[in-house]
Amino acid sequence: MSDVPPAGTGPGTGATARRRGRPPRTESADTRDRILTAAREEFSERGYEKTSVRGIAKAAGVDPALVHHYFGTKEQVFEAAITLSFGPALDAPKAIEEGPLDGVGERLARFFFGVWENPATRAPLLAIVRSAVTNDTAAAVFRRIVATQVLRRIAGQLDLPDAELRAELAAAQLVGTAMLRYVIKVEPLASADPEQIIARLAPVVQGHLTGS
Amino acid sequence: MSDVPPAGTGPGTGATARRRGRPPRTESADTRDRILTAAREEFSERGYEKTSVRGIAKAAGVDPALVHHYFGTKEQVFEAAITLSFGPALDAPKAIEEGPLDGVGERLARFFFGVWENPATRAPLLAIVRSAVTNDTAAAVFRRIVATQVLRRIAGQLDLPDAELRAELAAAQLVGTAMLRYVIKVEPLASADPEQIIARLAPVVQGHLTGS
Numbered sequence: 001m002s003d004v005p006p007a008g009t010g011p012g013t014g015a016t017a018r019r020r021g022r023p024p025r026t027e028s029a030d031t032r033d034r035i036l037t038a039a040r041e042e043f044s045e046r047g048y049e050k051t052s053v054r055g056i057a058k059a060a061g062v063d064p065a066l067v068h069h070y071f072g073t074k075e076q077v078f079e080a081a082i083t084l085s086f087g088p089a090l091d092a093p094k095a096i097e098e099g100p101l102d103g104v105g106e107r108l109a110r111f112f113f114g115v116w117e118n119p120a121t122r123a124p125l126l127a128i129v130r131s132a133v134t135n136d137t138a139a140a141v142f143r144r145i146v147a148t149q150v151l152r153r154i155a156g157q158l159d160l161p162d163a164e165l166r167a168e169l170a171a172a173q174l175v176g177t178a179m180l181r182y183v184i185k186v187e188p189l190a191s192a193d194p195e196q197i198i199a200r201l202a203p204v205v206q207g208h209l210t211g212s
Numbered sequence: 213m214s215d216v217p218p219a220g221t222g223p224g225t226g227a228t229a230r231r232r233g234r235p236p237r238t239e240s241a242d243t244r245d246r247i248l249t250a251a252r253e254e255f256s257e258r259g260y261e262k263t264s265v266r267g268i269a270k271a272a273g274v275d276p277a278l279v280h281h282y283f284g285t286k287e288q289v290f291e292a293a294i295t296l297s298f299g300p301a302l303d304a305p306k307a308i309e310e311g312p313l314d315g316v317g318e319r320l321a322r323f324f325f326g327v328w329e330n331p332a333t334r335a336p337l338l339a340i341v342r343s344a345v346t347n348d349t350a351a352a353v354f355r356r357i358v359a360t361q362v363l364r365r366i367a368g369q370l371d372l373p374d375a376e377l378r379a380e381l382a383a384a385q386l387v388g389t390a391m392l393r394y395v396i397k398v399e400p401l402a403s404a405d406p407e408q409i410i411a412r413l414a415p416v417v418q419g420h421l422t423g424s
Contacts, residue, residue, distance in 0.1 A: 168401040176388020189380040
């Protein structure tokens, strides 16, 4: 997991190092990864509010000043950690690109439940959702990432005047189903076969995205 | 707000008293209401985990033993408080009864956003959602109330084999839209005219509930 590039945060030491013919990973890149891994675990376990830069530094075995050096504020560490945790979900726009537009509803629903059905990718997503629902700063970071990296990219491929609202209402159907199935665990939805859910939701997502 | 009957919790002193020609409210009914109001405020402000029976008792100016006497455990106080906060939302099944089945999607969407658009009814709902998302016991209480008092009653009017799953997928579209609009506040959805959202969601809700 720590091989996923943390998308343009921090002073970017890794990129500079790699430009000179991919030398072995520098010590600073290792430190940065270690901090990010610790941050992810702290935010997952404690939620945004109860996590501190000091706690992250302690878990990573570094001085708090080093956390600030690489990432900035607690909000910025959270953004880097979310981007990493959210990695698999950020591929959603690709599900749109990979085929004709009239099959996009099914591809997107299938992609979405693929991420949520896998416990390894579900756990960090749940942690993000919990932080975003209970803390306004965390919600703002989550909103920025979801809006710029998922919703707008999906909307950009629709070529319709109200594409962003369409993408959001489609996302709402998927997000709401995830809430009721994985968080609140209402039956029979919580135990339903994912294929049955995908079959029900695909036309709804399709309708939101491309319907008249 | 404290006039809403707290739906079958506690020893039911009020009902017994009222049977004898509506005498003035007894002291015990007043105490019970005061505890319930305090509980609602404590749970709203602190969330399920950080709220204690001791804290509720202190806010209500009573002994903790009295909280246990009227409501039982912390989980049971939470259930009574949720039932009270959730009061307006529990009328959702009525929105189904009040007209022909082919207009149910619009009636339900309109009812749902009516509750969420009103700040007085939105605040307690948000507090419940926050507790349910972050705490498993609170989620279980929320699930029990939503399942028995909303979803099953809606499903019961559909007379279709998979009625409960239908009701849940319809609810998922509405709940997900509320999450993105009122909690995460993604634009343009967060600022969209409620009538526009209702117009988009009514056919989706209708399709889930009565579609083939």
